[in-house]
Amino acid sequence: xxxxxxxxxxxEKLTTAEITFITKAIIAKEMTTAQVGAFxxxxxxxxxxxxxxxTDLTMALAYSGGIYDLSDLPGIKVTPLSTDGLGxxxxxxxxxxxxxxxxxxxQVITPLAGTFSSPLLRLAAIPQLRTKLxxxxxxxTLKQVNAVAATPVAELAPLQQQFTQxxxxxxxxxxxxxLTSRLLSSAIAAGADALVVDIKTGNDCLSLVQAQQVAKLAxxxxxxxxxxxxxxxxxxxxxxxxxxxxxWEIREVIAALKGGGPAxxxxxVLSLGAQLATMGGYSGTAADAREQLSANLENGQALAKFHxxxxxxxxxxxxxxQPDSLPTAEFxxxxxxxxxxxxxxxxxxxxxxxxxxxxxxxxxxxxxHKKIGDSxxxxxxLATIYSAQADIQPALKLGQQAATIADAAPEHRLLYDVIDSxxxxxx
Numbered sequence: 177x178x179x180x181x182x183x184x185x186x187x188e189k190l191t192t193a194e195i196t197f198i199t200k201a202i203i204a205k206e207m208t209t210a211q212v213g214a215f216x217x218x219x220x221x222x223x224x225x226x227x228x229x230x231t232d233l234t235m236a237l238a239y240s241g242g243i244y245d246l247s248d249l250p251g252i253k254v255t256p257l258s259t260d261g262l263g264x265x266x267x268x269x270x271x272x273x274x275x276x277x278x279x280x281x282x283q284v285i286t287p288l289a290g291t292f293s294s295p296l297l298r299l300a301a302i303p304q305l306r307t308k309l310x311x312x313x314x315x316x317t318l319k320q321v322n323a324v325a326a327t328p329v330a331e332l333a334p335l336q337q338q339f340t341q342x343x344x345x346x347x348x349x350x351x352x353x354x355l356t357s358r359l360l361s362s363a364i365a366a367g368a369d370a371l372v373v374d375i376k377t378g379n380d381c382l383s384l385v386q387a388q389q390v391a392k393l394a395x396x397x398x399x400x401x402x403x404x405x406x407x408x409x410x411x412x413x414x415x416x417x418x419x420x421x422x423x424w425e426i427r428e429v430i431a432a433l434k435g436g437g438p439a440x441x442x443x444x445v446l447s448l449g450a451q452l453a454t455m456g457g458y459s460g461t462a463a464d465a466r467e468q469l470s471a472n473l474e475n476g477q478a479l480a481k482f483h484x485x486x487x488x489x490x491x492x493x494x495x496x497x498q499p500d501s502l503p504t505a506e507f508x509x510x511x512x513x514x515x516x517x518x519x520x521x522x523x524x525x526x527x528x529x530x531x532x533x534x535x536x537x538x539x540x541x542x543x544x545h546k547k548i549g550d551s552x553x554x555x556x557x558l559a560t561i562y563s564a565q566a567d568i569q570p571a572l573k574l575g576q577q578a579a580t581i582a583d584a585a586p587e588h589r590l591l592y593d594v595i596d597s598x599x600x601x602x603x
Contacts, residue, residue, distance in 0.1 A: 177207055181215050187222035192232045199236040199335055209342070216339065216348045224353035230393060231400040233353070237361040240335035244311055246367035249319050253280045254456040255368040256448060257359045259376045259390075262527055263415030265298055265425040266374065267325070269432050269445045270452065272482035275322035276472045277465070279456035282318055283325040284332070284366045286340045286358075297536075298429075299325065301422035301502060305491030314366075323485045333365040350382065356393040360405075370404040370455040372448055377592065378412030380524035384592060391595045406451050409592040410444060414522040414548050417441035420531055421541015421562065423502040430499045433479040440547065440590055446470060447591060503539030505562040511575035513552045520582035521548065530561070530574040537564035542575060549585045 180194055190198075198215065201207050207215075224230045246253055254274065256267045267283055274281045285295050285307070299307050309317065309326040317324040328337060340358060343349040349358075363371055373394045377387040391407035398405025417438040419428040431437040432445065450466035458465045472478045479496065486493045495502060522544075534540040542561045546552050559575045561568060 177201060177211060181211065181218060184215065184218035184222060189226065189229055190232075195229070195232045195236055199233075199240060202338070203240055203335055212338070213342055213346050216342055216346045216354065219348050219351040219354055220346075223351055227393070227396045227400060230353050230356060231397050234357040234361050234364070234397050235401060237336040237339065237357055238333050238364040240333055241365070242311070242329075242331040243365045244314060244332065244367045246315060246318070249280060249315070251278075251280050252369045252456045253282060253318070253367055254370045254372065254452045255282050255284075255363045255366070256372050256374065256452060257363060258374040259355065259359070259381065260294065261376045261378070261381060261412045261416065262524065262531060263417050263420045263425065264376070264412075265295075265419075265429050266416060266441065266444055266448065267295055268298060268426075268429045269441070269478075270449055271323045271325055272433065272485050273445065273449050273469055273472060273478045274452045274456065275485070276477045276481040277453050277458055277468060278322065279453050279458055280318055280322045281452065281456070282314075282323070282366060282368060284328050284362045285325060286337055286362060287327055288340060288344065295325070296327065297422050298425050301426045302486060302495060303492035305486060306489050309489070317488050321481070321484050321488045323481065324489070326489075328362055328366070333362045336361045336365075350386075352386065352390050352393055355390055356397060359394060360397055360403075364401060364403065368403065370452075371398055371406070372451050372455065373405065373407045374444075374448060375407055375409045376412035377409055378414075378524055379521070380528060381412050384409070388593060388595075391593065395595050404455055406455065407595040408448060408451070409595075411588070411590050411592065413524065413588070415524075415527065415544060416444065418544045418547075419541065420527070420543075421534070421539075423504070423539050424541040424543060424562070426495065426502055427499045430479075430482075430496060433473065433482050435474045438547075442473075443590055505534075505537060505539035505541075505564045507563045507566055507568050509561050509563075509568045509572045510557050511559045511561065511572055511579070513546075513554055513556050513558055513579070513581055514576070515581050516554045517552060517581040517583050518585040519546045519548050519550050519552060519558075519579055520586050521580040523578045523580070526574050526578040530571055530578065533571050533574065534561070534563055540564055546579070548588045551585070552581060
């Protein structure tokens with residue numbers, strides 16, 4: 177076993193048989209946690225250089241346990257995947273929206289300790305919503321409403337579930353090969369036929385070059401294993417939408433499903449949704465799908481599907497009509513612009529520190545009132561912060577410091593690239 181770990185340390189390629197041997201040894205508990213951590217740490221120095229090797233690893237992780245059998249469900253099953261980030265509630269809109277076109281859409285979310293950007297924390301803000309579904313419940317829900325979002329059962333890609341937490345502990349979660357395999361393996365095990373991967377780039381996550389690398393790897397591996405895969409590189413130099421914090425993000429999801437919400441969130445949803453719909457068999461072009469998705473946000477069909485989906489997973493759908501019933505933290509304060517000008521940047525590291533400082537109490541979070549490129553007057557509100565602590569000054573200071581005000585509006589893009597063809601394989 178140590179020979180194979182050292183082989184990776186030297187940057188040598190593992191064979192299919194060697195990858196299979198290692199993954200089976202981990203499942204059989206023939207490797208210690210320290211040895212598994214050492215194996216993952218080798219990726220920090222030598223990433224997987226070939227599509228074939230990464231495909232072997234991804235499939236070994238995907239089929240390390242049982243799989244969900246969706247063969248009896250008609251249609252092409254699609255899934256939205258994302259590297260996630262502050263405010264990225266996109267998938268919670270995509271699920272009911274794409275399902276409203278009759279396209280079956282699923283999401284498997286592996287729990288991850290120590291992060292406030294997980295879709296599970298957002299879903300937990302919906303009263304009584306069940307995200308722990310048995311395999312048969314997962315399949316039944318998808319069959320009934322064309323949408324489902326849940327944690328994987330223990331038997332689904334168990335090795336990937338183990339890797340996910342260890343990658344955080346070994347600081348290897350952003351290594352391109354491990355990130356790619358993590359994105360794809362659980363979705364493959366859950367029965368997805370087509371994948372749209374949203375890779376985030378920004379000042380506290382992947383660089384544009386890294387994001388492009390992961391996007392190309394994801395598309396290449398997806399093609400190798402017979403899953404139509406498309407990757408979109410989108411901006412995370414500021415939160416997605418305006419709201420950060422579980423209950424505030426669910427409010428924003430509902431607003432978007434009612435035809436409102438922030439413009440950047442709506443644009444991202446429609447762009448990703450059009451791709452998911454066409455890959456899922458929607459008749460017409462991506463432009464046709466986008467037009468119908470936009471119409472379903474306005475005509476109430478997407479909202480109705482959201483209501484149906486919540487009920488199907490045991491949630492209290494009363495929040496759809498009464499989003500203000502969601503928790504609001506007791507204390508709030510407003511971060512204000514120190515000078516007039518334009519918002520040139522949001523420091524995402526400081527905003528993440530702000531979110532971490534606010535903690536996990538019900539109703540905490542913050543709402544941005546200005547996004548990059550917006551004009552602002554001295555003393556005008558930049559963000560409102562909601563805290564469970566009476567001493568809100570430390571949080572307010574972070575909110576104030578996170579914004580950069582400049583004399584001119586900078587150029588800013590929401591979408592950088594779309595990759596929809598496998599890269600050339602090099603062995």
